[in-house]
Amino acid sequence: MRNSADRPLVVQKDLTVLLETHHPEAEELRANLSRFAELVKSPEHVQTYRMTPLTLWQAAAAGMSGEDLISWLEPYSKFPLPAGAAADIRKYVGRYGLLRLERVGEELLLVSEDTVVLGELMNYAFMQKYIVESRGERAVQVLREARGELKQELAKLGYPVSDMAGYHRGEALAIRLKGTTAGGADFRLRDYQEEAVDAFYRGGSTMGGSGVVVLPCGAGKTVIGIAAMAKLGCATLVLTSNVTSVRQWKREILDKTELTEEQVGEYTGETKEVKPVTIATYQIITHRKAKDEPFVHLALFNRRDWGLIVYDEVHLLPAPVFRATADIQATRRLGLTATLIREDGRESDVFSLIGPKRYELPWRKLERSGWIATVECTEIQVPLSEERRAAYAGAEARRQFRLAGENAAKLDITRTLLQKHAGEPTLIIGQYLEQLKLLSKLTGAPMISGETGHEERERLYAAFKAGRERVLIVSKVANFAVDLPDASVAIQVSGSFGSRQEEAQRLGRILRPKPGANKAYFYTIVSKDTKEQEFTMKRQLFLVEQGYSYSIVTVGGMASAERGGLHRVPSSLPEELVLT
DNA sequence: GAGGTGGTAA
DNA sequence: ATGCGTACCACCTC
Numbered sequence: 001m002r003n004s005a006d007r008p009l010v011v012q013k014d015l016t017v018l019l020e021t022h023h024p025e026a027e028e029l030r031a032n033l034s035r036f037a038e039l040v041k042s043p044e045h046v047q048t049y050r051m052t053p054l055t056l057w058q059a060a061a062a063g064m065s066g067e068d069l070i071s072w073l074e075p076y077s078k079f080p081l082p083a084g085a086a087a088d089i090r091k092y093v094g095r096y097g098l099l100r101l102e103r104v105g106e107e108l109l110l111v112s113e114d115t116v117v118l119g120e121l122m123n124y125a126f127m128q129k130y131i132v133e134s135r136g137e138r139a140v141q142v143l144r145e146a147r148g149e150l151k152q153e154l155a156k157l158g159y160p161v162s163d164m165a166g167y168h169r170g171e172a173l174a175i176r177l178k179g180t181t182a183g184g185a186d187f188r189l190r191d192y193q194e195e196a197v198d199a200f201y202r203g204g205s206t207m208g209g210s211g212v213v214v215l216p217c218g219a220g221k222t223v224i225g226i227a228a229m230a231k232l233g234c235a236t237l238v239l240t241s242n243v244t245s246v247r248q249w250k251r252e253i254l255d256k257t258e259l260t261e262e263q264v265g266e267y268t269g270e271t272k273e274v275k276p277v278t279i280a281t282y283q284i285i286t287h288r289k290a291k292d293e294p295f296v297h298l299a300l301f302n303r304r305d306w307g308l309i310v311y312d313e314v315h316l317l318p319a320p321v322f323r324a325t326a327d328i329q330a331t332r333r334l335g336l337t338a339t340l341i342r343e344d345g346r347e348s349d350v351f352s353l354i355g356p357k358r359y360e361l362p363w364r365k366l367e368r369s370g371w372i373a374t375v376e377c378t379e380i381q382v383p384l385s386e387e388r389r390a391a392y393a394g395a396e397a398r399r400q401f402r403l404a405g406e407n408a409a410k411l412d413i414t415r416t417l418l419q420k421h422a423g424e425p426t427l428i429i430g431q432y433l434e435q436l437k438l439l440s441k442l443t444g445a446p447m448i449s450g451e452t453g454h455e456e457r458e459r460l461y462a463a464f465k466a467g468r469e470r471v472l473i474v475s476k477v478a479n480f481a482v483d484l485p486d487a488s489v490a491i492q493v494s495g496s497f498g499s500r501q502e503e504a505q506r507l508g509r510i511l512r513p514k515p516g517a518n519k520a521y522f523y524t525i526v527s528k529d530t531k532e533q534e535f536t537m538k539r540q541l542f543l544v545e546q547g548y549s550y551s552i553v554t555v556g557g558m559a560s561a562e563r564g565g566l567h568r569v570p571s572s573l574p575e576e577l578v579l580t
Numbered sequence: 581g582a583g584g585t586g587g588t589a590a
Numbered sequence: 591a592t593g594c595g596t597a598c599c600a601c602c603t604c
Contacts, residue, residue, distance in 0.1 A: 153596085173582090224603075243600075267599090268600080269602080281601095282588090283588090283601070287585095288586080289585085289602080290586085291585090318587070385583085399593085431596080432597090450597065475597070476596090476598060479589085479597095479601070480598070496589065496593095501590085538592090577593095584602085585602085585603100586598105586600095587599085587601105588598080
């Protein structure tokens with residue numbers, strides 16, 4: 001038994017967990033912690049994780065018990081677990097599964113072994129509109145059409161419902177994967193893809209067929225969606241974020257399955273086909289003539305007897321699609337995403353309406369098996385010039401962020417980095433068009449923004465892929481463009497506030513496996529001692545939670561540190577960056 | 581093909 | 591614990 005000084009965790013009463021990052025077992029502990037807690041702070045030596053009701057429900061849905069968590073935390077904790085904390089962990093984990101939805105014949109029942117809780121819930125005013133009639137102490141019949149709404153409401157109240165009411169099969173459709181038949185193309189599911197589909201199909205401790213699969217960029221989420229369709233063998237509606245992605249889904253489906261053009265349809269602004277497999281954008285579903293008018297294309301959900309709905313980029317799911325999804329709870333639902341993060345407080349709706357997280361593949365694990373590149377992340381802190389510092393001090397908070405973002409000193413650093421990585425395909429990614437235009441002028445590299453037409457984009461992508469253009473400067477289009485070619489170096493010159501989503505997305509741009517050492521470089525240039533620096537820390541939390549670490553280099557000084565710091569990739573950043 | 585509307589990030 | 595202008599996309603109408 002290690003003595004308490006060697007133990008790297010402190011569990012606090014408010015369900016936060018502190019992890020000492022220098023502990024030899026820190027990396028392993030982080031991997032486990034991130035299964036039931038989220039990272040909220042990561043300064044140099046100690047990381048703060050937080051268990052929330054939702055992160056604990058996710059753990060419960062994955063089959064962990066409160067006792068499992070407590071007995072895992074205890075031996076690593078410096079101090080005995082505060083009594084309140086242990087009780088809360090048991091309470092929240094135990095909440096999941098306390099209420100179940102079950103179907104008996106045509107009836108939908110809300111069931112609980114805990115008669116006290118069920119009794120209390122029955123007294124809530126909002127419950128009255130869902131109740132058909134009481135079925136003794138342990139069950140109550142509820143309206144079938146309220147299945148989604150009821151789960152949403154109860155989750156908000158702190159009682160997540162385990163939905164065992166099953167699904168309808170939908171219109172049958174034989175979908176055969178190529179490569180599984182003689183003479184097919186050479187295509188096989190990777191092990192983790194198979195596991196993900198399986199986890200979705202079976203479910204954790206609860207009924208499968210609905211839920212979320214979380215996979216890093218480049219791990220083949222589309223393939224998992226396709227394999228899920230094939231496994232269920234039914235008409236499928238795929239919802240995704242933009243038209244390019246619709247095309248990509250269609251291409252992949254035709255490429256990986258034996259479905260024909262006649263069976264796969266696009267439902268977008270241009271083309272409105274409803275075929276056994278239909279791919280649509282979120283936008284078209286949420287479209288309406290005017291604010292107070294109804295959604296024009298909402299009926300797509302009922303245009304066919306879908307047996308499966310795939311929600312690509314499920315973290316982007318817009319409010320009206322939540323509403324529509326609440327009404328189709330008997331249809332199987334698969335959510336796909338790289339980062340299950342929403343900061344608009346609707347995570348619990350994703351949990352209730354799409355389903356619990358069924359499978360998550362940690363990014364670094366995929367890195368170890370070589371499916372994605374190893375990335376060296378460096379944060380370069382650049383001071384503001386004296387003039388800019390003065391303007392900054394006098395500016396309103398809002399203006400300050402932009403002044404820091406557009407810090408002219410970043411231009412020099414960018415040029416230095418381009419020299420350092422001469423010859424390597426490089427993306428420069430930023431937030432402000434003016435800043436990017438200037439960079440384009442200074443470096444001669446072409447720039448792509450929302451204004452750039454599709455033809456021009458494709459021409460530039462092709463030139464970049466062929467190596468005729470070595471550097472591309474991209475605006476926020478990089479957050480959406482699914483066809484942006486992969487690079488081995490990314491330089492982030494500015495970004496939007498504290499978006500963890502965006503940081504992950506941008507890192508994702510250099511993850512495709514590289515020939516040779518399979519290595520990529522991610523730089524983020526930040527104005528020192530500004531608002532931007534704070535937001536940068538927030539941005540990095542998701543990736544640090546995934547086990548990435550950033551070497552911090554200060555330009556003009558020599559200070560160097562490490563954020564994340566659980567695994568150390570020595571920074572290969574040269575001294576020549578010290579530009580003073 | 582441009583311009584208007586509405587929706588997204590967080 | 592964070593922001594309410596900035597950038598972008600898709601749809602529809604003309």
